[in-house]
Amino acid sequence: MRLTHDIKRFRELLRPERGAYALGLFALFMVNITEAAAPIFMAVAIDLTEASLTGSAVKTPPALAMLGISAASFTIISAILCYLVLQTVANVARYPMLMHTAVPSHRIGQTLRRKLVTHLLSLSQSFYDRSRSGDLMSLATADINAVRMMMGPGVLVGIDTLFIVSMVLLVMFALSWELTLIALIPLPLIALFTNFFSHAEYNRFEAVQEDIGELTERTRESYAGIRIIQGYAREDFDGDRFQDYSLRHYAKNMHLARIRSFFDPTLDLMMGASNVLVFVYGGLMVVENTMTLGTFVAFLFLINYLSGPMIGFGWAISLFQRGRASLRRLDAFWDTKIEIQNSEEAKPHRGDGGLVIKDLSFAYAGPKLVEDEDEDPQTATADAKDDRTSEPIRALEGVSLELAAGQTLGIIGAVGSGKSTLARLLVRLYEPPEGTVLLDGVDIRDLELESLRETIVMAPQNTFLFSDTVARNVMLSAADPDGEPETFTELASLHSELEELKEGYDTMLGERGVNLSGGQRQRLAIARAIAADPKVLILDDCLSAVDARTEEAILGNLRRVFDGRTGVIISHRVRAVQRCDQIIVLEEGRVTERGTHAELIEANGYYARIAAEQTDSEDHEDHTTGAAE
Ligand SMILES: Nc1ncnc2c1ncn2[C@@H]1O[C@H](COP(=O)(O)OP(=O)(O)OP(=O)(O)O)[C@@H](O)[C@H]1O
Ligand SMILES: [Mg+2]
Numbered sequence: 001m002r003l004t005h006d007i008k009r010f011r012e013l014l015r016p017e018r019g020a021y022a023l024g025l026f027a028l029f030m031v032n033i034t035e036a037a038a039p040i041f042m043a044v045a046i047d048l049t050e051a052s053l054t055g056s057a058v059k060t061p062p063a064l065a066m067l068g069i070s071a072a073s074f075t076i077i078s079a080i081l082c083y084l085v086l087q088t089v090a091n092v093a094r095y096p097m098l099m100h101t102a103v104p105s106h107r108i109g110q111t112l113r114r115k116l117v118t119h120l121l122s123l124s125q126s127f128y129d130r131s132r133s134g135d136l137m138s139l140a141t142a143d144i145n146a147v148r149m150m151m152g153p154g155v156l157v158g159i160d161t162l163f164i165v166s167m168v169l170l171v172m173f174a175l176s177w178e179l180t181l182i183a184l185i186p187l188p189l190i191a192l193f194t195n196f197f198s199h200a201e202y203n204r205f206e207a208v209q210e211d212i213g214e215l216t217e218r219t220r221e222s223y224a225g226i227r228i229i230q231g232y233a234r235e236d237f238d239g240d241r242f243q244d245y246s247l248r249h250y251a252k253n254m255h256l257a258r259i260r261s262f263f264d265p266t267l268d269l270m271m272g273a274s275n276v277l278v279f280v281y282g283g284l285m286v287v288e289n290t291m292t293l294g295t296f297v298a299f300l301f302l303i304n305y306l307s308g309p310m311i312g313f314g315w316a317i318s319l320f321q322r323g324r325a326s327l328r329r330l331d332a333f334w335d336t337k338i339e340i341q342n343s344e345e346a347k348p349h350r351g352d353g354g355l356v357i358k359d360l361s362f363a364y365a366g367p368k369l370v371e372d373e374d375e376d377p378q379t380a381t382a383d384a385k386d387d388r389t390s391e392p393i394r395a396l397e398g399v400s401l402e403l404a405a406g407q408t409l410g411i412i413g414a415v416g417s418g419k420s421t422l423a424r425l426l427v428r429l430y431e432p433p434e435g436t437v438l439l440d441g442v443d444i445r446d447l448e449l450e451s452l453r454e455t456i457v458m459a460p461q462n463t464f465l466f467s468d469t470v471a472r473n474v475m476l477s478a479a480d481p482d483g484e485p486e487t488f489t490e491l492a493s494l495h496s497e498l499e500e501l502k503e504g505y506d507t508m509l510g511e512r513g514v515n516l517s518g519g520q521r522q523r524l525a526i527a528r529a530i531a532a533d534p535k536v537l538i539l540d541d542c543l544s545a546v547d548a549r550t551e552e553a554i555l556g557n558l559r560r561v562f563d564g565r566t567g568v569i570i571s572h573r574v575r576a577v578q579r580c581d582q583i584i585v586l587e588e589g590r591v592t593e594r595g596t597h598a599e600l601i602e603a604n605g606y607y608a609r610i611a612a613e614q615t616d617s618e619d620h621e622d623h624t625t626g627a628a629e
Pocket of ligand 2: 419420421461540541
């Protein structure tokens with residue numbers, strides 16, 4: 001059952017922190033008991049004063065009498081001292097009470113966040129193809145916070161109210177069990193209503209959390225696309241779109257707020273019913289002389305006193321329901337399978353970097369079917385949950401090749417022909433079918449991932465700059481972290497440009513710093529990959545945004561870099577691949593031509609054709625640059 005499962009999960013979260021919670025709850029009991037007891041000694045002090053003034057005998061308050069202590073055993077001073085001591089203990093204990101429930105709840109939040117990040121880092125590209133960053137962001141913030149609120153204030157307020165309510169009930173029973181039972185008549189109704197309320201709270205809160213994911217994604221997208229939006233003067237369009245989402249989110253929140261605002265007054269109403277019952281029945285008892293007036297008044301007072309804790313009780317339930325809903329969302333995320341991980345007998349790589357690809361075919365999972373905007377929101381969310389995807393997208397068909405260690409391979413082909421897909425499969429960003437990609441004779445699926453990714457490194461087509469210094473961006477995965485970044489940027493013909501930046505290699509890049517041009521980013525990607533010093537180096541279209549002269553310089557340097565390494569150069573341009581030992585042409589995922597530059601020119605196919613086209617345009621380019629000088 002859902003509830004038993006959730007209780008189990010709750011206890012699992014609690015277990016490592018039970019010491020801290022025990023301290024916190026002990027402090028809570030101390031606060032409650034000392035706070036309740038302090039006024040008794042105040043009363044004793046007043047009674048003693050009164051007795052000494054009037055010379056009459058001192059009365060012992062019932063609470064003390066129950067414990068068998070007589071007021072006469074106190075002096076005025078000792079009673080006041082007792083009062084002061086109890087008040088001090090109450091206030092001193094308040095600190096550990098708050099700390100030992102808040103601190104473990106933050107630690108639990110921290111543990112969950114670490115677990116989230118570890119899981120995120122181990123998921124493969126295909127997971128990221130399917131998910132929205134907004135959803136992942138709201139899991140890390142809003143959902144973890146809801147769990148934390150449950151484990152902190154939720155636990156504290158929940159136990160506090162339970163404690164107070166049971167104390168008050170105990171006193172009520174002691175005064176008159178008959179009247180207490182009468183007062184409890186609305187209880188089943190309260191239970192029923194609370195049950196309804198907490199279900200509604202759970203569902204509505206879950207809907208809000210899902211929506212936060214969407215809203216976060218919208219915000220992120222508007223922010224990321226701001227250049228395009230402003231560049232095309234589409235601010236209104238994006239603003240309207242955002243407004244729609246924002247309104248929807250508002251509506252869902254109102255839906256949630258309504259149930260909450262409904263709960264407290266209704267609970268109060270039921271307490272009121274209890275009040276009326278006690279008033280009528282108790283009044284009759286007083287009239288019939290089966291109850292003293294004092295007890296009756298005390299009873300009414302106690303019943304009213306309960307409404308405070310009842311509101312606390314409602315709040316605690318709401319925190320628990322929210323925490324439960326969020327914990328479920330987090331658990332669902334952790335249940336996503338890690339598709340690419342070390343197999344049981346994974347071993348480290350040994351060898352020089354010889355590659356064999358055997359009849360490799362690959363298809364991407366199709367994109368999610370788009371939700372119909374006009375659809376009823378209830379069915380729309382149900383659809384989003386079942387992950388319906390369209391037809392898979394075929395990217396590679398029966399690709400085979402052999403690349404001896406130390407040799408270079410050029411891959412050329414039109415846009416969308418599968419070049420990057422092949423590169424991604426070589427580093428296992430996506431999972432190639434079993435037995436299709438062998439590195440030095442071993443299926444890459446049987447190699448330890450870390451070892452594979454140290455051996456084969458790819459400079460991707462679009463690289464990412466972290467908000468960090470130029471130097472640390474270049475040395476991200478450097479084999480020798482203490483090495484000089486200049487060595488690698490020099491090879492990528494980037495050094496002189498980086499030096500010109502305001503703070504040279506200490507300049508901040510990324511969101512918090514300067515941005516590099518497309519061509520500079522590409523060369524940074526090359527430098528980063530070279531710094532990793534891999535046995536197999538793959539450059540995925542890393543020269544497309546540099547001018548002919550820079551490309552020539554880099555290609556010249558690459559000959560040195562590739563010395564003693566296996567190299568793969570992916571490009572649209574013949575010039576980038578012509579010196580490779582082996583060149584393949586990809587067309588719609590198939591290898592249609594293969595050989596050396598000379599052989600392919602000879603064959604007079606696609607390669608020869610684009611070679612001719614590109615020579616023409618290069619001649620033209622050279623001519624124009626020559627004229628400019
Ligand atoms: N993450 C992905 N999810 C789904 N389909 C993809 C994904 N990446 C690529 N594809 C599809 O796979 C096919 C091959 O893409 P790939 O990126 O390998 O081409 P490419 O040869 O590198 O093209 P380009 O020269 O433009 O970089 C294309 O049809 C593309 O739409
Ligand atoms: Mg590509």
